[in-house]
Amino acid sequence: MARYEQVQGTVALITLTNPPVNALSAAVRLGITETVTRALRDPEVKSMVICGENGVFCGGADIREFAKPMSGPPLVPMIAAIEEGEKPVVAAIEGAAFGGGLELALGCHYRIAHSKARVGLPEVTLGLLPAAGGTQRLPRLIGLAPALDLITTGRHVTAQEALKLGIVDQVTDQSALDLAIQFAQQVVGQPLLPRKLSTRQTPCPPDVDGLLEETMAQVKQRARGAMAPIACVQAVRAAATLPYQAGMQKEQELMATLFHSSQARAMQYCFFAQRAVGRWSLSSGAHSGNSKPRPVSKVAVIGLGTMGRGITVALVKAGMSVLAVETNKKQLEIGKQMVSAMLKHDAQKRNATPRLDLLHFTIDLLELKNTDLIIEAVFEDMALKKQVFKELSSVCKADAFLCTNTSGLDVDELAAVTKRPELVVGMHFFAPAHVMKLLEVVHGSRSSPEAVATAMHLGKRLGKVSVLVGNCAGFVGNRMLKPYLEQANFLLEEGATPELVDGALEEFGFPMGVFKMSDLSGLDVGWRIRKEAGLTGPNVDPRDPPRRRQGRRYSPLPDLVCEQGRLGQKNGRGWYLYDKPGGRVATPDPSIHKFLEEYRIKHGISPRQIDRQEVVERCLFALINEGFRSLDDGIAAGPEDIDMIYVFGYGWPRHRGGPMFYAGMVGLPRVLTRLEHYRQAHPEVPHLEPSPLLRRLVASGSPPINKWRDFLQRPHSQL
Ligand SMILES: CC(C)(COP(=O)(O)OP(=O)(O)OC[C@H]1O[C@@H](n2cnc3c(N)ncnc32)[C@H](O)[C@@H]1OP(=O)(O)O)[C@@H](O)C(=O)NCCC(=O)NCCSC(=O)CC(=O)CCCCCCCCCCCCC(=O)O
Numbered sequence: 001m002a003r004y005e006q007v008q009g010t011v012a013l014i015t016l017t018n019p020p021v022n023a024l025s026a027a028v029r030l031g032i033t034e035t036v037t038r039a040l041r042d043p044e045v046k047s048m049v050i051c052g053e054n055g056v057f058c059g060g061a062d063i064r065e066f067a068k069p070m071s072g073p074p075l076v077p078m079i080a081a082i083e084e085g086e087k088p089v090v091a092a093i094e095g096a097a098f099g100g101g102l103e104l105a106l107g108c109h110y111r112i113a114h115s116k117a118r119v120g121l122p123e124v125t126l127g128l129l130p131a132a133g134g135t136q137r138l139p140r141l142i143g144l145a146p147a148l149d150l151i152t153t154g155r156h157v158t159a160q161e162a163l164k165l166g167i168v169d170q171v172t173d174q175s176a177l178d179l180a181i182q183f184a185q186q187v188v189g190q191p192l193l194p195r196k197l198s199t200r201q202t203p204c205p206p207d208v209d210g211l212l213e214e215t216m217a218q219v220k221q222r223a224r225g226a227m228a229p230i231a232c233v234q235a236v237r238a239a240a241t242l243p244y245q246a247g248m249q250k251e252q253e254l255m256a257t258l259f260h261s262s263q264a265r266a267m268q269y270c271f272f273a274q275r276a277v278g279r280w281s282l283s284s285g286a287h288s289g290n291s292k293p294r295p296v297s298k299v300a301v302i303g304l305g306t307m308g309r310g311i312t313v314a315l316v317k318a319g320m321s322v323l324a325v326e327t328n329k330k331q332l333e334i335g336k337q338m339v340s341a342m343l344k345h346d347a348q349k350r351n352a353t354p355r356l357d358l359l360h361f362t363i364d365l366l367e368l369k370n371t372d373l374i375i376e377a378v379f380e381d382m383a384l385k386k387q388v389f390k391e392l393s394s395v396c397k398a399d400a401f402l403c404t405n406t407s408g409l410d411v412d413e414l415a416a417v418t419k420r421p422e423l424v425v426g427m428h429f430f431a432p433a434h435v436m437k438l439l440e441v442v443h444g445s446r447s448s449p450e451a452v453a454t455a456m457h458l459g460k461r462l463g464k465v466s467v468l469v470g471n472c473a474g475f476v477g478n479r480m481l482k483p484y485l486e487q488a489n490f491l492l493e494e495g496a497t498p499e500l501v502d503g504a505l506e507e508f509g510f511p512m513g514v515f516k517m518s519d520l521s522g523l524d525v526g527w528r529i530r531k532e533a534g535l536t537g538p539n540v541d542p543r544d545p546p547r548r549r550q551g552r553r554y555s556p557l558p559d560l561v562c563e564q565g566r567l568g569q570k571n572g573r574g575w576y577l578y579d580k581p582g583g584r585v586a587t588p589d590p591s592i593h594k595f596l597e598e599y600r601i602k603h604g605i606s607p608r609q610i611d612r613q614e615v616v617e618r619c620l621f622a623l624i625n626e627g628f629r630s631l632d633d634g635i636a637a638g639p640e641d642i643d644m645i646y647v648f649g650y651g652w653p654r655h656r657g658g659p660m661f662y663a664g665m666v667g668l669p670r671v672l673t674r675l676e677h678y679r680q681a682h683p684e685v686p687h688l689e690p691s692p693l694l695r696r697l698v699a700s701g702s703p704p705i706n707k708w709r710d711f712l713q714r715p716h717s718q719l
């Protein structure tokens with residue numbers, strides 16, 4: 001797993017050979033240990049170069065091995081042997097040097113990178129820290145502040161930035177390997193001690209304690225309960241305050257606290273789940289391996305509101321030509337100004353030029369005749385969307401894909417009004433569409449594999465995590481959100497405040513609780529959806545009592561709040577008060593508390609003490625329960641799909657792995673028991689009735705998450 005050659009007479013070339021990313025498996029570590037020993041012993045060899053096969057240096061430790069008992073030579077002494085040896089070693093970095101891969105390169109005496117290479121220590125994103133000396137060598141090489149940034153965020157750094165920071169010694173547009181071999185010959189005989197990072201002092205600013213305290217405070221706030229970022233700060237602190245060996249000891253101690261933690265397991269699960277959701281399959285037998293996407297170069301976006309603008313920006317940023325369509329000149333001009341400003345702002349942040357040349361605007365649908373793919377983002381109104389799809393179907397070329405950004409309407413109903421239902425799919429982006437990583441691709445009953453493949457591929461080009469889902473009201477994400485919101489409203493009726501509910505959910509790790517999220521989206525958005533569904537407004541059955549709709553318990557609280565003119569952040573008043581209209585600083589509002597008290601009196605509800613555990617259980621277990629139903633219905637293909645939707649689209653904390661993974665961590669029997677308990681206490685709430693799949697899994701001894709598919713009602717998902 002490491003190839004040994006002697007090149008240019010005196011250079012030992014060691015190539016890591018573990019495709020696709022040359023991860024440091026036990027076999028690779030053994031290969032490196034043996035080849036380095038051989039090169040050090042061979043008197044003909046004067047220097048060494050370490051590189052990776054297939055244009056990738058190394059993707060780090062083999063993450064799949066973390067779940068197994070350790071075998072093979074450990075990384076720390078392997079890297080120490082390279083650094084301590086008396087022959088210069090040059091790392092030739094092409095593609096990527098991440099995690100243990102960069103730590104290996106830091107143990108080498110020199111680093112040469114290709115201009116397209118990226119380096120980084122992303123262990124924090126796996127719930128770990130760089131425990132092969134990364135927390136001790138990197139600060140000694142580039143200084144305390146930049147090392148804290150890189151290690152606590154895990155961000156990837158381009159070769160150019162790595163050169164500026166001092167991580168690499170040279171960058172080349174030519175072959176990094178050829179340059180490294182040449183370099184390795186030139187440095188023979190030069191003093192090696194200054195190149196051994198473990199012998200250096202960490203460059204620090206005058207106020208080390210101040211920097212560390214400030215960083216720790218920022219990291220704690222960002223971490224939302226994740227342990228790894230905090231351990232990273234503690235480990236880097238050791239590089240600034242302790243001798244190297246003591247720092248290494250600290251690094252190992254901190255790693256030991258993380259390595260077997262549930263957080264690390266959750267984050268590593270997310271790493272593989274993110275990749276797994278890209279491998280979709282349909283019950284027809286079509287799958288990502290046998291269905292080719294069609295090339296798309298010209299895209300149109302219909303409707304330049306909140307979503308259309310973000311989608312346009314995402315497309316332009318990915319280098320695609322976009323024709324943006326609005327209803328009239330006034331709306332078009334507003335949209336144009338907004339999109340241009342967003343692109344300029346984004347380009348400014350990246351020190352780049354905005355690609356305004358890729359943008360075209362029109363109010364004339366006839367201009368769409370050469371477009372390859374159209375994304376409709378008009379109001380959430382079935383009649384309007386049908387009219388738009390009918391028009392698109394007649395003006396667009398016969399093989400153009402027609403996609404809808406609806407957040408929950410029936411994709412089949414839309415497809416049925418076109419002459420090409422097989423080319424219709426949902427592309428459900430999340431707001432803000434140029435920022436949020438999630439894309440739900442909705443497979444209608446007549447969508448072709450080519451249409452699915454094209455939408456999934458387009459999502460990837462936009463940098464999204466695309467998840468294929470089935471067609472039902474709300475698809476996967478919004479369908480599961482319904483019982484979550486419902487429980488939050490019931491908790492207010494029963495005695496909670498918005499702050500109590502949000503506080504519990506934020507403590508769990510969400511960036512914002514459910515009521516702050518509703519204020520951000522706009523309380524009128526949900527109100528319109530409920531009105532459309534006949535839950536509020538003139539279509540409510542007059543025989544329904546105030547707190548019942550369509551035969552089940554209903555809380556009119558969000559309708560009443562919205563009808564008071566409280567629209568959320570946009571007008572500065574919602575479930576909270578804001579510093580100004582459009583402001584983001586939320587403070588509890590005594591008038592909301594008074595309103596809730598009066599409401600309870602009016603409806604004869606005696607408020608009770610509600611604790612945070614009840615909030616978390618009722619909101620999240622209801623959401624998870626609907627996740628089990630989506631799986632059993634075949635709307636979600638697997639638990640990983642649901643988890644990635646929630647992690648990338650709804651702010652579910654990554655260190656808790658997603659709702660389905662979390663259910664497994666809590667224990668399925670406990671989720672079942674608590675749902676049964678709450679269902680008994682609230683018999684009028686059907687969403688609390690445990691799903692048949694959850695019951696079957698528990699009855700079968702609660703198998704691990706990777707076995708759940710074997711218990712689905714439908715052996716293949718409906719997709
Ligand atoms: C490298 C990439 C940027 C490539 O991207 P791309 O080309 O887009 O390909 P992908 O689709 O992402 O990947 C292709 C394929 O490869 C798989 N894969 C990628 N990387 C890895 C990996 N590192 N390990 C295993 N498999 C990997 C990926 O899953 C794909 O396969 P598929 O899933 O089947 O589709 C990109 O892949 C990337 O970013 N990779 C990850 C980079 C990363 O995060 N690296 C860090 C790894 S962690 C690490 O290196 C840890 C360390 O440095 C510390 C090691 C010290 C260990 C010491 C342990 C001490 C324990 C003490 C406690 C014990 C206490 C006790 O027991 O008592």
Ligand SMILES: NC(=O)C1=CN([C@@H]2O[C@H](COP(=O)(O)OP(=O)(O)OC[C@H]3O[C@@H](n4cnc5c(N)ncnc54)[C@H](O)[C@@H]3O)[C@@H](O)[C@H]2O)C=CC1
Nearest residue numbers: 303304305306307308326327377378379380405406407431
């Ligand atoms: N706002 C959100 O957070 C999300 C919304 N969605 C969905 O995206 C769609 C759009 O939502 P928003 O952008 O929030 O709405 P919006 O109200 O901000 O914008 C809709 C835009 O469509 C334009 N429009 C209406 N009819 C048109 C027509 N015939 N031709 C061209 N343009 C037309 C309107 O002028 C308006 O600018 C809806 O289906 C919504 O459910 C999906 C995900 C999230």
